[in-house]
Amino acid sequence: MQSFRTFLASGKTIIFDGGMGTLLQARGLAPGESPERFSLRCPNVVEQIHRDYWQAGAHVVTTNTFGGTRFKLGGDVDPVEMNRIGASLARKAVGDKGFVAGSIGPTGRMIEPLGDVTFRELVQAFEEQIRGLVQGGVDLILGETHFDLAEARAVVVAARHVCDLPVGISMTFEEGVSLTGTSPRVFLDTVENMGVDLVATNCSAGPEELLVAAKEMLAGTRTPLLVQPNAGLPELVDGKTVFRLDPEAFAVQTREFVRAGVQCVGGCCGTTPDHIRALKAETEALTPTLPEQSAHPCIVLTSRSTSLSLGFEYPSQIIGERINPTGKKDLIAQFQNGEITRALELAQEQVDMGVGALDVNVGAPMADEQELLPLLVRELASRMQTPLCIDSSDEQAVIEALNVYPGSPLVNSISGEPGKMERLGPLCRDYGAPFILLPLKKSKLPVTAAERIAIIDELVDQADSLSIPRRLILVDALALTVSSKPLAARACLDVIRYCREALGLTTVMGLSNISFGLPARELLNTHFMTMCMAAGMGAFIANPNSQRLQEALAASEVLLGRDPQAASFIDRFSDWQPKGGTLSPARKADGDVEDVGRSSI
Amino acid sequence: MQSFRTFLASGKTIIFDGGMGTLLQARGLAPGESPERFSLRCPNVVEQIHRDYWQAGAHVVTTNTFGGTRFKLGGDVDPVEMNRIGASLARKAVGDKGFVAGSIGPTGRMIEPLGDVTFRELVQAFEEQIRGLVQGGVDLILGETHFDLAEARAVVVAARHVCDLPVGISMTFEEGVSLTGTSPRVFLDTVENMGVDLVATNCSAGPEELLVAAKEMLAGTRTPLLVQPNAGLPELVDGKTVFRLDPEAFAVQTREFVRAGVQCVGGCCGTTPDHIRALKAETEALTPTLPEQSAHPCIVLTSRSTSLSLGFEYPSQIIGERINPTGKKDLIAQFQNGEITRALELAQEQVDMGVGALDVNVGAPMADEQELLPLLVRELASRMQTPLCIDSSDEQAVIEALNVYPGSPLVNSISGEPGKMERLGPLCRDYGAPFILLPLKKSKLPVTAAERIAIIDELVDQADSLSIPRRLILVDALALTVSSKPLAARACLDVIRYCREALGLTTVMGLSNISFGLPARELLNTHFMTMCMAAGMGAFIANPNSQRLQEALAASEVLLGRDPQAASFIDRFSDWQPKGGTLSPARKADGDVEDVGRSSI
Ligand SMILES: [Zn+2]
Numbered sequence A, B: 001m002q003s004f005r006t007f008l009a010s011g012k013t014i015i016f017d018g019g020m021g022t023l024l025q026a027r028g029l030a031p032g033e034s035p036e037r038f039s040l041r042c043p044n045v046v047e048q049i050h051r052d053y054w055q056a057g058a059h060v061v062t063t064n065t066f067g068g069t070r071f072k073l074g075g076d077v078d079p080v081e082m083n084r085i086g087a088s089l090a091r092k093a094v095g096d097k098g099f100v101a102g103s104i105g106p107t108g109r110m111i112e113p114l115g116d117v118t119f120r121e122l123v124q125a126f127e128e129q130i131r132g133l134v135q136g137g138v139d140l141i142l143g144e145t146h147f148d149l150a151e152a153r154a155v156v157v158a159a160r161h162v163c164d165l166p167v168g169i170s171m172t173f174e175e176g177v178s179l180t181g182t183s184p185r186v187f188l189d190t191v192e193n194m195g196v197d198l199v200a201t202n203c204s205a206g207p208e209e210l211l212v213a214a215k216e217m218l219a220g221t222r223t224p225l226l227v228q229p230n231a232g233l234p235e236l237v238d239g240k241t242v243f244r245l246d247p248e249a250f251a252v253q254t255r256e257f258v259r260a261g262v263q264c265v266g267g268c269c270g271t272t273p274d275h276i277r278a279l280k281a282e283t284e285a286l287t288p289t290l291p292e293q294s295a296h297p298c299i300v301l302t303s304r305s306t307s308l309s310l311g312f313e314y315p316s317q318i319i320g321e322r323i324n325p326t327g328k329k330d331l332i333a334q335f336q337n338g339e340i341t342r343a344l345e346l347a348q349e350q351v352d353m354g355v356g357a358l359d360v361n362v363g364a365p366m367a368d369e370q371e372l373l374p375l376l377v378r379e380l381a382s383r384m385q386t387p388l389c390i391d392s393s394d395e396q397a398v399i400e401a402l403n404v405y406p407g408s409p410l411v412n413s414i415s416g417e418p419g420k421m422e423r424l425g426p427l428c429r430d431y432g433a434p435f436i437l438l439p440l441k442k443s444k445l446p447v448t449a450a451e452r453i454a455i456i457d458e459l460v461d462q463a464d465s466l467s468i469p470r471r472l473i474l475v476d477a478l479a480l481t482v483s484s485k486p487l488a489a490r491a492c493l494d495v496i497r498y499c500r501e502a503l504g505l506t507t508v509m510g511l512s513n514i515s516f517g518l519p520a521r522e523l524l525n526t527h528f529m530t531m532c533m534a535a536g537m538g539a540f541i542a543n544p545n546s547q548r549l550q551e552a553l554a555a556s557e558v559l560l561g562r563d564p565q566a567a568s569f570i571d572r573f574s575d576w577q578p579k580g581g582t583l584s585p586a587r588k589a590d591g592d593v594e595d596v597g598r599s600s601i
């Protein structure tokens, strides 16, 4: 039998199964009884439900292991064994004629600081569950009905640690966001960064309501989608939850997902083998096609609630550089005492200035980075929507920070230092964290564009060989100092163009180096930024607290056609006057020459 | 016999003849007698002098027609006939075994406003002389001992009008400049724009002193050079001018020119066939090689005293736009009265702001452009060193202005209007006037880069077929309005790159259109300029009276590596403070992060 990945790649409509809970109740699950334990008590019933779905036409049946982590099962059960049994029932039901998805629901616990468990504890619990599912013979791992982005990420990370099976992950949204504030698009961006095989939404409402969430994902996805609606909105009738959509109505409405481009459909609460049979009949003849996505490269950072795209077709962003103790006595003193209040202030100030992301660097002498960096990252993530950039040369501190961040942070950076890519690259890949590729090696400083390009090519090849996707790579164009190296800025422009045109990669840069040792550095930094924006750079690590820089950013966005109707620019600059004054002699009341081509034609 | 052009292209050292005056006096020319009239009285003597030079080894002998214009000959002689006879004597002397250069010296009259003749009168007089020289059989036209750039240009223009023979033009410099203020480099740039075959310097001093001028020309030339020194510095001995260098000393010193790359050498005052014989012996075995010149395209504007190179390897320039009546009531009123005082003020203000060139547009309703444009151009040319840009849609006005300007002005512009290139193109070619190629046709406005590039390609092909060299073509990238066409700025950037990379052409643009209809236009214009500079644009037609624009220009020059040691920038901005103020919240005393690659390696 072909693998599930091969089947997915065929592009055909794939039918998943429907609800488990209602059928279990109808066939003997006692009120309050754990559905997973029911698999031990009445294995034949569970197996028959799987078989019913398969016979109804489902290509994929889903294990009865939704609550199968140690957090839900309780201490008296071996989660591995429980999940192995759950998986093997499904396997037995469909034999080698159907696919088995190993279901993983939420643990019921929240990650710190929302709750009391750590990301690592979640990952460990999911790893345990997944080991059992794999032993029981599942074809793919399917996280279902998740409502917190961090927990959903933990499922994916755990799956990657345990096996090479395809991974699907499904979130449930109420009125456009998950319970902890994640929109379908942010969810999509985050799990696409993790390279999942299937992005999904399920439950929460009937097909009509789910279509909004599905369309939000369809607008941006390059990954196949799975949608599993309930059989209509749940209603309370005589104290019992009921779902009103009959099989035919459910199937007709769910068919619309396939028409819109969703490849995989099934049902959730209230759906039965009859719903699936009707769904199959309605969708079998359709060939779903994902909407065409922009061919322009970009990378996407996310927080729990926000996505930030960096690339030539997106507005350029300032990554606020000020949470960095270099040269800041107050920050150094606080970090040495394990305090972060000043850093939180700096974050807020920069967010108020409109930065797209915040660089977080706690690298002060005598400060415990491995303690401090995750602490600050966790606090920032819970207070602000702005995505973070984890900036440290301490690899263990980076790992600790990755484990507390709920979205896709930027890792700053992976250089050509021996072993760095091998150590940090796979971590960024599994956590879906884009990283800054820094074209520096211990040896000679790469002054020319050609020298930098050689290192970039080498590191990108290395990333390729570690299966790190290009969408996670943001190249640092490396601003050297123009006062000592007159062609430093030109070299950056060449690197930006090379990355964009030859490699399809977006670039980033710390701006301030370029002007080191010169007066009026703000002018040099600002115009350098404008040049780099036009060449295609996506983001700048800089101090946002500069009038000139903000002017340049806003004006350049208009000029690059990325501020529609110049609305943002007009909003901010309609009353602008050149406070810098004019040069003498004083400006006269000259008219402008507006006519195209002047008077020459 | 091969043509002189073919002989020149062989790259071999070419020997010209030596002085004529001393020999004529020794052989019978009476004190005060016209040397040209002596050709009628004693043709055999003149013929024998030519023969002596030829037998001494000169490849080229020069006709005894140095003072052969009607201005010097007087009204009782037919200049055509006189020059025909002079040329035929040389021809007879060398037969088809040597080349004859038709000598054309200064008229002794100065062009307005320095003197009382017009450029057209000079051209007509030279045309008359050249017709005679051609009838007498010369192989090339050689203007000699010129000291005013306008008059030298008149010789070349006249030669182009009369014949297709190769043209050489020689200027004489005293202590680094000609009598009316032209340096060897400005002379070279101006006549190279006219496409002369041979650029020369002669007379004034001996070989050692001429080497400075020759080296200044060698540093920039792509055209073969001719140097004809005197036999040392002239000295007065017993009331007579004598030249002290004997043939061997002259030959040894003159050999240095050939070693430096000068292909053609001969002698001027005080040199004799013996000097030429010695010179030939010293240089025969040498192969002169011109120094390698930059491969980067540029165009060069000149005034009588200044050269301005525009191209990616040269500082970008502002072409001051303010002498333009559009929207200026005071200027319109003056132009309607034939007055230019306000225009002269605007010129001075813009020169004080550091513009590289001045756009001159007098196109006000009811103003007589054909009268006013040459008047203003002549006045500006005599008052300022800044090269001019002749901006008019009235072709006759452009022609009148070209006739009064002493250097290589920029013509603004030649569009795709039917017949425009055919009418103005050859004029610009013959006058050595670079022009702005404006990619507009009467039909549809070319909004996309591709549409513009198609027109540019078509016009460049047309220019090629008219033998207009690329070094005269400056392409207008055509700034449309970004508020109505969001990709207008990007299209310009694409056009700039295309011109630079595919056509080897430099670009220019009027800046202000881009921001039409938007607030804070200065910001948009400024950052657009920075983007265009980085893409390779050479000049901007703009109002220099903008602090932001001046900041951008200075900063961008540093960033593009064209302000050595950032000296100009430091000079102007060492005390700069951001008068525009910072954004709230107030700037804190943050340190900078200078270390390359931050802390990540
Ligand atoms: Zn459900």
Ligand SMILES: [Zn+2]
Residues within 6 Å of the ligand: B202, B203, B204, B230, B268, B269
């Ligand atoms: Zn002389």
Ligand SMILES: [Zn+2]
Residues within 6 Å of the ligand: B019, B020, B145, B202, B203, B267, B268, B269
């Ligand atoms: Zn002479």
